[in-house]
Structure formats: C-alpha cells, structure tokens
Amino acid sequence: MAVSPLVWIITCLVILGLFVFDFFAHVRTPHAPTFRESAFWSAVYIALAIAFGIFVIAVWGTTFGGEYFAGYVTEKALSVDNLFVFVIIMSTFAVPREYQQKVLLIGIVMALVMRGAFIAVGAAAINAYSWVFYLFGAFLIYTAAMLIKDAGHSPEAEQERENKIVRLVKRFLPTSEEYDGDKLITKVDGKRMVTPLLVALVVIGFTDVLFALDSIPAIYGLTQEPYLVFTANAFALMGLRQLFFLIGGLLERLVYLSYGLSIILAFIGVKLVLHALHENTLPFINDGQHVVVPEISTAVSLSVIIGVLVVTAVASLIKTRNGPAGQDGSDLDAQKDAQRQK
Template identity: 75%
Template sequence: MHVTPLIWLVTIAVIAALFVFDFVSHVRKPHAPSIRESGFWSAVFIGIAILFGVVVFALWGPQYGGEYFAGYVTEKALSVDNLFVFVVIMATFAIPREYQQKVLTIGIVLALVMRGAFIAVGAAAINAYSWVFYLFGVFLLYTAVKLIIDHNKDEDARPDEGRIVKLVRKVVPTTDHYDGDRLVTRIDGKRMITPLMLALLAIGFADVLFALDSIPAIYGLTQEPYLVFTANAFALMGLRQLFFLIGGLLDRLVYLSYGLSIILAFIGVKLVLHALHENTLPFVNGGEHVAVPEISTGLSLTVIIGVLVVTTVLSLLKNRSDAKRAETEDVR
C-alpha cells in the first residue's frame, strides 16, 4: 500500500479539523447533550468513517478496504468497552454532566496523540523484527484471559483515583471544588488544579493502558500504519457522543467483555500463525518459515462482526429475561 506524505498530511489535517469543529461547535459552551444530539452526531461520525472506508476501497482495493473496516470495527468495539472506565472516572470525581464533554474531548485527543506514538513504534518494530508478532499474539491471548477474569470480579467494587492522580495531589495543589469548566483555578491568590483536571489525568492514563491492547490488536488485522492510524482516529471520533448516547445502556451489555475476549484471542491466534509463517527465529523450525494456514481479512471481519452481533443479542435477551423474572417475583 503506497501512501504519499501528502496523503498523510491531508488525512491528519482533516482529522484535526473534525476534532476542532467538534470542540468549537459542541464543547466550548458547557451543556448536557440530549439523546437526540448525541445520536445525530454519533451517526454523522460513523458515516464519515464508513465513507473513508469506501475511499480506501476505491483507491487501494478490497484487501486494504477490508483491513480498514476490520480494524475500525475492532477499535470501535474496544472503545465502547473503554466507556465503562470513563463512566467510573466521571462518577469517582462527581463531574457535573455539563462539564463531562470537555474532559472527554480533550482526553480523546490525547489518546489519539499517544496512540500515534504507539503506532509509530509498533510499525518500526514490525519492520525491523518479524518476531514481534509472537509478542503481540501472546500478549493478546493474555489480555483475552485477563478480560474474562476481571469481568468476573466484583462489579460493584469501584476503583480508587489511581496512583497517578494520588501522586499529583501530593505534588500539586488541588481543590475539591469546581470553577465552571476550568482545569486550573485560583483560590486566595494560589493556583490550584480542579477535579476536572484530575479526571482528565485519570482518563489520559487509562488511554495509555487501552492503547496497549488496541494497537497490537489492530496490527493483527493490518500491518499498514496508515490504516492503523485512521481506524483508531475514526473509532475515537464520536466516542464522546457515544458516551452520552449509550452511557445508561452500558450495564445492559453484560456479555460484551466475553465477546471482546473472543475477538482478542482470535486476533492473538492470527498473529501467532502469521509469526510462524514469517518465522526467522533460529530455535523455531531452524529459522525457516513454518507452513501454517493464515487467516484472511474476510474471515477476520466476519468473525469480529459475528461475535459482536451474537454477544449484543445475547445481552439484550438476558436483560429481557431478567426483567420478566423480576416482574414475576414482584407479582408473587
């Protein structure tokens, strides 16, 4: 896939312009977005992502178009799972609903910048060492198992602010009071960090952890840095609107973690198979390539979408069953 520097610059400029537009038109003036507003703009940003995928199909062919859509769907699903953590952070710092947009938008932009760095490092490592696919594959398999273990823990246990925030509280003067949507305020002539800034730091640190999962996952679907970057950018774009749109529905997606675990495990296996196929390690098959089947992009996309559809339907059915059971018990 040949991507010229000009295409990179134009793409980054367009993505940056979309984020600036989103901030100026919706976030600059604090307000609690309605379901209608969140739904409309979520659809707009998803439409833009799909349109970009069509452009990739037209310019570079179905293989790369399929890789982009597989990466975008996976990153979007992982982003939805990340919203659970965002909900906890907002509740922990008791951030007023009208100020949550600013924290989310800045946090998402920081996430994209940090993921850009991870993408560059990942691309350099893959180009230099083919055995990196082994590491990515094993890490995703470990993450898949850990996701299930964490999901089965006490869901009511709320994590604390985290070590990073606690360290900031010790080093930098902070206040528990809000001053509108300001990140820094002045009290008795002294500059102090507001809870809004602390929440932003918590989200930024969480974004770093999320990148550790998402970047290896998408490199298991495409090795093109341009597709990795754009899939991440468009998956993060509109995440703020999605937060307000489905925030109350997140608890109903009871099987989402299981679905994501299956997807990560599947991609992990795909990466290990690819690593074996490209093997150069001397202690594996004498440093020769191993004749193993490789998973196609079409199969990857089918599995990812299929797992997400099945887990979503099963989650909705379970919620309906639980609601009927509760009604029956109330009648008794």
C-alpha cells in the same frame, strides 16, 4: 500500500479539523447533550468512517479496504468497552454532566496522540523484527484470558487504581476540592490550584495509555499498514464522546461484552501467532525457516469479529431485558432519573 507524505498530512489536517469543529460546535459552551444530539452526531461520525473506508477501497483496493473496516470495527468495540471505565471515572469525581463533554474530548485527543506514538513504535518494531508478532499474539491471548477472569468489570478495582493516580497527582499538584465551572485551573485564596476536572482528565489520560496496550497490537493483527491502523483508531475515537452520552444508560446491560471482546482478542492473537510462524526467522523454531501454517484472511477476520459482536450484543440484551442484574424496569428508570439529577 503506498501512502505519500502529502496524503498523510491531508489526513491528519482533516482529522484535526474535525476535532476542532467538534470543540467549537458542541464542547466550547458547556451543556448536557440530548439523546437526539448524541444520536445524530454518532451517526455522522460513523457515516464519515464508512465513507473513508469506501475511499480506501476505491484508491487501494478491496483488500486494504477490508483491513480498514476490520480494524475500525475492532477498535470501535474496544472503545465501547472503555466507556465502562469512563463512566466510573465520571462518577468517582462527580463531574457535572454539562462539563463531561470537555473532559471526554480532551481525553480522546490525548488518546489519539498517544496511540499515534504507539503506532509509530509498533510499525518500526514490525519492520525491524518480524518476531514481534509472537509477542503481540501472546500478549493479546493473555489479555483475552484476563478479560474473561475479570468479566463483568470490577468498579472497586477500577476505583482503587484511579485513587492511586489521584494520590500521585495531588502529591505534586495543589488541588482544589470544588469545581470552578469548566476551568482546569482556578485560584483559591490567591493560590493557583488545579480543579477536580483536571484531575479527572489526568486519570483518563493514564487510562488511555493502558487502553492502547491492547488496542494497537489487536489492530496490527488485522493490518500491518500504519496508515490504516492510524485512521481506524482516529475514526473509532472520533465519535466516542457522542457514544458515551448515547449509550451510557445501556452500558450496564452489555453484560457479555467482555466475553465477546476476549474471544475477538484471542482470535486476533492466534492470527498473529500464525502470521509470525509463516514469517518465522527465529533460529530455534524450525531452524529459522518459515513454518507452513494456514493464514486467516481479512474476510474471515471481519466475519468473526462482526459475528461475535452481534451474538454478544443480542445475548446481553436478552439476558437483561428486564433491567440489568435482574432489576425490573421501574428500578432502572429510577436509577436513570437519579443519574440525570446528578
């Protein structure tokens, strides 16, 4: 897949332009987005991602187009799982709903920058050492096992990790106890101090680094093209802010999402190990010769990923049709009303 520097530059400028538009059109003036607004712009960004996939097919062919869509769907699914943690962070810091958009957008831009660095490092490692696929595959299988072990999410564990980051931040930065609108830095008794909004942003930034550790190896298991890896990540992250407000109330009903993601990560991990065996150069494996093993096609990968996500979503909604964790509808409505008041 030949991607010229000019195409890279144009792509980065377009993505940057979309984020700038998002800031000035929706985030600059603090407000709590409505369901209709979130649904509309979520659909817009999904449509843009699909349109880009069609562009990839038209320019580089169906093989690369399939790899892009497989990567995009996987990254989108992992992003939805990450929203659980964002909900906990927002709740922990009691971030007012009208200011949550700013934290999310800046956090998403930070995530894309950090993932760009991971993508560059990953591409360099893959080009230099084919055995890196063994490491990626083993790491994803390990991550899948940990997801199953910790399935259902542990708010206490997440909050404990966040508290450690908060204590570290407060050790080096003077922090105010109160919000000052959507400002990140304020003055208290004539002294400059960071607001809880900035602390929440730092926590999200650290969390994004951890998210990248499994998302980048996962997508490299579906495509080895850095351009597709980057654009799939960019489009998956681009609509994450709207998705946060759109399905925030449904997140607690996706009780089987961790199991579904663990299956997908384990599947991609096995795919990476098979690919590593096929490209083997390690002298202690088959005397450094390629190992004849079946390779999993992009079409099969995309089918498995979509199939697992559909089954997971349907099973979750059936399990929680009367409300999460066995709650009835009235209890769920009461919780939503309380959350809105916050």
